[in-house]
Amino acid sequence: MKKIRTRFAPSPTGYLHIGGARTALFNWLFTRHQGGKFILRIEDTDQVRSTEESTRAILDAMTWLGLNWDEGPYFQAERVGLHREMVQKLIKEGRAYYCICTPEELEEKRKKALAAGKKPKYDGTCREKNLQKTAGSVVRFRGAQTGVTVVEDLIKGNISFNNEELDDLIIERADGYPTYNFAVVVDDALMNITHVIRGDDHVNNTPRQILLYQALGFEVPKFAHVPMILGADKTRLSKRHGATSVMAYKEMGYLPEALVNYLVRLGWAHGDQEIFSLKELVEVFSLEAVGKSPAVFNPEKLLWLNAHYIRETEQEKLYEAMKDFWPVAAEKADTGFMKKVIVDLQPRAKTLVELAASAGFYFAEKVEYEKEAAQNFLQPSIAGYLKEIAVKLSGTPNFSRKGIEDFLTSFAQEKEIKLKVIAQPLRVALTGKTVSPGIDEVMVTLGKERVVQRLQDACAYINSQ
Secondary structure (H helix, E strand, O other), rough: OOOEEEOOOOOOOOOOOOOHHHHHHHHHHHHHHHEEEEEEEEOOOOOOOOOOOHHHHHHHHHHHHHOOOEEEEEEHHHHHHHHHHHHHHHHOOOOOEEEEEEEEEHHHHHHHHOOOOOOOOOOOOOOOOOOOOOOEEEEOOOOOOOEEEEEEEEEEEEEEEEHEEEEEEEEOOOOOEEOOOHHHHHHHHHHHOOEEEEEEHHHHHHHHHHHHHHOOOOOEEEEEEEEOOEHHHOEEEOHHHHEHHHHHHHOOOOOHHHHHHHOOOOOOOOOOOOOOOHHHHHHHOOOHHEEEEEOOOOHHHHHHHHHHHHOOOOHHHHHHHHHHHOOHHHHHHOOHHHHHHHHHHOOOOHHHHHHHOOOOHHHHHHHHOOOHHHHHOOOOHHHHHHHHHHHHHHOOOOOOOHHHHHHHHHHHHHOOOOOOHHHHHHHHHHOOOOOOHHHHHHHHHHHHHHHHHHHHHHHHHHHHH
């Protein structure tokens, strides 16, 4: 059996789009499931729009998602010599020809066709002229004018195209660079790609590419076209629907595991299962389970998944992921303390940004009280309780969650008050907020010294009002 070889071939003209990332993921999973090779190729023949910055952004996004490649990255622009050789081969065999029609002439032909209610296509003006290369000339493929080309799509099923509707496409531009349709065929063939898995915006390119494979004497690969991703308004996913860049989600505090899990479920299913590890996905992924209809991007569902992965991620791994998100005040904190903070906040955070934002009070030298929280809970009637708690806590030997819980319960009983009378004032005194992790969790993480100091500071604040 022939070894499976797939590729992901982005153009370095911008960031890695969510749609492109899903295509890469489907290729990667299919290949890993089949025990094949996954190739990364950068299609940078558009020298005007291609940038090194975009290339780096794509590689960084692939790496962050965990989509490692077995070969590459290859750069299409470095293979232009091979493309030109193949162009000349077709010219010599009479399967391609030079065309000198100007852009203005082609535009006029297009307008006339539209006016006549016909589909615009090249009319073959230069087809039989046997022209030689001149300044400004392009090379066109002499396509079939009769018959049918059938695309055997592994997702969509068989799709038939009448060859008479496929015009003689340009395969080499006037600047000597190959066009997309030609370069991709040559590169896929010479790299022995067995399966081309890509977005369904390429469906109409496929019959033209099949004819090129056949003209060049190459074996035609299997094709699978993945339906596009739509926004909530059922239009193609774009910036108006929110972030579409993979690395934007990294910057917003999403975990790569969450994004991978979400992307694979956009148009693919395995029963009713929602949560998958990468290992599980490799074991069960198949193209047969990819749907034929477009998938709708749901930011809320992604956020839910991210919260799940934050809760389930090992502390050490989450600590590493958090390094770019901590508030400035955390710079002086030791690793052990920061890991304790993570444990406190991990069950409640939906993103790493949110986790970092809610962690500020842990690292503050002086607690900043929310105005309403201070007004409601840091009142003169509570100052005596806070002062006494600070004194007694400083001598408490058991500063554990259970020890603190027992201490506060006993204190409330001694004072003949309900626990809630001191619970919120304690929370505000220690965090500045009315919402936080459990007060016993916060106190243990802060440590006895910080807790006592903050209670004393709260008493001073109350007395100053």
